[in-house]
Amino acid sequence: xxxxxxxxxxxxxxxxxxxxxxxxxxxxxxxxxxxxxxxxxxxxxxxxxxxxxxxxxxxxxxxxxxxxxxxxxxxxxxxxxxxxxxxxxxxxxxxxxxxxxxxxxxxxxxxxxxxxxxxxxxxxxxxxxxxxxxxxxxxxxxxxxxxxxxxxxxxxxxxxxxxxxx
Numbered sequence: 265x266x267x268x269x270x271x272x273x274x275x276x277x278x279x280x281x282x283x284x285x286x287x288x289x290x291x292x293x294x295x296x297x298x299x300x301x302x303x304x305x306x307x308x309x310x311x312x313x314x315x316x317x318x319x320x321x322x323x324x325x326x327x328x329x330x331x332x333x334x335x336x337x338x339x340x341x342x343x344x345x346x347x348x349x350x351x352x353x354x355x356x357x358x359x360x361x362x363x364x365x366x367x368x369x370x371x372x373x374x375x376x377x378x379x380x381x382x383x384x385x386x387x388x389x390x391x392x393x394x395x396x397x398x399x400x401x402x403x404x405x406x407x408x409x410x411x412x413x414x415x416x417x418x419x420x421x422x423x424x425x426x427x428x429x430x
Contacts, residue, residue, distance in 0.1 A: 273314035274338055276382055279325035283379045284317045291358055292340070327381040337375070337383035344388055348374050351386050369421050392417060 278284040285304050288294045294306035294315060304317045330336045342348055348365050355362045355376055362376035373387035389397070396413075399405065422428065 271313065273316055275316035275318055276335075276338070276378075276380075277320055277323060278317050278378075278380050278382075279319070279323070280379065281317055281319050287378050288315060288317070291355070291360060328377075328383070329381070330383050335382070337385050339373075339385040339387055342386050342388050345372050348372055348386060348388055369418060 276284075281302075281304050285296060285306065288306050289296065292308070294308050296304060297307040297314070298305040302319050302321065306315045306317065307313070308315070328335075342351065345365070352362065352365060352374055355374075360376050362374060365372050365374045370393040371387055371389040373385050375383065375385050377383055
């Protein structure tokens with residue numbers, strides 16, 4: 265199989281390029297790399313991740329909803345739960361609406377929305393997930409083994425939380 269080397273970019277349809285650029289540069293610290301009139305290319309300098317903002321001529325400009333087929337949300341990773349807490353304070357300071365940090369089976373996440381209501385997420389993985397990622401980079405793990413390990417891990421999580429299984 266041909267190889268992927270990572271995620272290069274994401275492209276979002278927006279209703280107002282100026283408003284969206286301002287949001288992504290002021291909230292996430294992206295910088296404008298290029299402006300092609302109907303497309304703005306923003307860059308996250310530390311990772312070289314590109315975010316394209318596109319204004320399609322004739323688009324109705326409706327607010328985003330993850331209930332339509334297509335994009336559900338765009339997720340960005342952070343290094344720790346402490347970083348999520350710092351992001352929560354930043355969103356608060358900037359007046360960005362968000363859902364408080366949620367601890368989940370594989371880490372924690374913080375959800376918020378851009379001016380077009382596009383769902384965005386900041387997340388950090390726990391040591392179990394990062395360990396699995398490391399192992400999956402090193403060797404092929406059969407799907408049956410992945411499924412069995414996941415079921416065992418989730419059963420332990422439910423047991424620790426006092427939640428009955430499926």
